[in-house]
Amino acid sequence: MARATPQRAPLTIRARRLAKVYRVGVETIHALRSVDLDISPNEWVAIMGSSGSGKSTLMNVLGCLDRPTSGEYLLDGRAVSAMSARQLAQVRNKLIGFVFQSFELLPRMSALANVELPLVYAGGGSWWGSRRRRARAALERVGLGHRLTHRPNQLSGGQKQRVAIARAILNEPAILMADEPTGNLDSTTTAEILDLFGQLHDEGQTIILVTHEDEVAARCGRVVRLRDGNVLSDLSVSEDAAGHRSALRGEGGPDRWQAAASATAHEGGSASGAAGERSGRC
């Protein structure tokens, strides 16, 4: 086990009864109904679920792009659910690094300038020299030390995603949030990017990864499955894989899987207690 007493370590994410309700015209959409989630430092969590399950909404709320309608969310010990747009922006800048499916690099800027972007909004006096140095270090960390001045259109898909990852880890965020980071990549590149995530995880990075690919989830330590805005299951990757496979095969497995899922759902409050058994690393 990596950590003997993970429940004593300060939680990176502590969410209680998170709910998000959208009103589209007269219709009310419960994107999140009641989600409890604890994530400890250096965990690598996959969030899975079919479309409409609420995984994007959960990602947005956890990434402080959106505020929950109700519920409590502590990020790195900070109550972010009541923050203003400006404070949320600063939280995103300092505590969260985003990686998107479509990279979201600014086309007219070099890789270096793209990676620097968070520092532009970081405030305080960081000057060209230190900014450049940090951006270069981040690019070297993702193995792109030789592509500093290339523009996005001169880079391959995998390289673009590496630039995006370098940008995300620049401010040493508490969480690296990746939304389908391999969705636009072929299998070889996917493996490379997942190796990179693995490397960052080994270096101590907490990672939340939204995906619908089992192969991607298999690389993570823990898999959270959502359905209809609720947590369906929250298991270590080995348990999840077993349950999921047997559920697919329709053998006796479903009971165990369902049981585990319902246990998590019912005892949401004790999720931190279960964290110990779950935090097994892959």
Place this chain on the structure above:
Amino acid sequence: MLNPLFYIQAIALALGQIWANKTRSLLTMLGIIIGVASVTAVIAALVGLRTRVLSEFEGFGASKIFIFPSRPEGSARNVYPFERIRLRPEELTAISEQAASVRSITPVATLGLDVRSDRAQLDGVTITGIWPDWHDVERRAVILGRPFNAIDEENARQVCLVNDRAILELQLEADPVGRYLLIGGRRFLIVGVVETLTLTIVPSTNTAEIFIPFSVAVKLLPRDFFMSFSARIGSPELADEAKAEITALMRRMRGLEPDEPDTFRVAAIDQFISQFKALAAGITAIAGGIVGISLLVGGIGIMNIMLVSVSERTREIGLRKAVGATPAAILIQFLLEAITLCAVGGLIGVAIGQAFAFGLTKIPGAQLDQAEVPLWAIAMAFAFSGLVGIVFGMFPAIKASQLDPIEALRHE
């Protein structure tokens, strides 16, 4: 709160945007460019004209005062017949003797007469009756011969002065002093040649001029002839004092009651200067109005293009927000972009205006060779362009800053 480099980067980014969309940016800036170029050129022309006018007026005599008959404004001709308002020789004498601020004074009484020389005959030449002091008042010395003196005046001697043009038209020899002219059938001895001064700002053609003593002119003129007085004062600063003194003296001479209006006018050169200044201010105001309209149109263009830019770059805005851009940072970025667009337009406008101003100086006969764009005009043009950027860039910038990051990132 924001890193100072943020501003530099935002401006660099804005310049990059302009460069990446050259045609679009240029078309957008056209309104600003035209506005700034036209105001720059108009101001340059006015500055040139003003410099020219002021220097000429000053050279010509800022310490000159004119007195001429004037019917009170709005009064009927029969209430103030010419006989009541015309200047009289005794008024001239009174001013000459009693007005302490007046250094020298001369009547100017003109009549048109036929003139004959040995070789040529001219009809209707302007003959001006003057006092010897005229040389001092008008600052016109003689080139050849001698000026008029008191004896000419007192004895009403039949002598005359001519200018270069009269020499030419009457086909006199280069030095006509000692020759005779037949003016209105009388023989006049040419005693001198006076130099010709012309105001280049007033397009005047140099005409033949002949001057005779005032005492002689009076005999040739009708009984109720028209004349004006020209006086020279010690210095231009005394103009107001001199005007007041002469006005009081004239009113006393004419026995005007305090509630009666002046039946004459006393004007100094500075009055013409202030009239010119008022005219220049009027032209500036009209030009300002035109510029205001083109800046308004330009501003609407800027607003339009900024809205397009915000909608084109919605994903970029979303990303910037995701990596920590506050609404204020996005607002400032887009505002700076609008201001940069306007400032670049202003810069091009000033450059074109400068080129216009330079072109003005090269127009022959336009008297605008001193046209130049003053620094304050450049500063003002920039300030206004920037202001247009702020005013018309504000709405798109607010729109950008209020975008929801999630929506923005999902935008296609």
